[in-house]
Amino acid sequence: MNASDSTSTAAVGLSRRSFISNGGVTAVAVGTLALAGCSGSASTESSDPTGGLTPGTVILPLSELAVGTTAAVTVERVGILLNRTAENTVLAFSAVCTHQGCLVEASFRCPCHGSRFDAATGERLAGPARLPLPAIEVELVDGDIVIA
Helix, strand or coil: CCCHHHCCCCCCCCCCCHHHHHHHHHHHHHHHHHHHCCCCCCCCCCCCCCCCCCCCCECCCCCCCCCCCCEEEECCCCCEEEEEEECEEEEEEEEEECCCCCCCCCCCEECCCCCCCCCCCEEEEEEECCCCECCCEEEEEEEEEEEE
């Protein structure tokens, strides 16, 4: 039998030890990347919770948010949670969950992993999120809720 007729399954130039060693390194690297995707919190400290919305950007007409209610709105692809606590008081928070970046619902609950947040402060109440929802400064101008 000549070399071209060989049915050997051995990899050319790669010993079993090298293959296992390199495969182990690759498995560790892939595992580390996978675990990094499931880390404990989304990065929100350095990002602007307004997503770059400029001051004066209208979020919602005040008349569409009754006193004592909350709403989840999207303005120019930026998720915002609103809480109207009094006739002329509206609180706003980023709707991006600090756990893994899912959009938090108007109930201040994240549908992805169950984190819950306080509608008055944005503080974490329960779930895997460790950080509060970042506050967004808003003001009332001509009957609208706008970015301050």
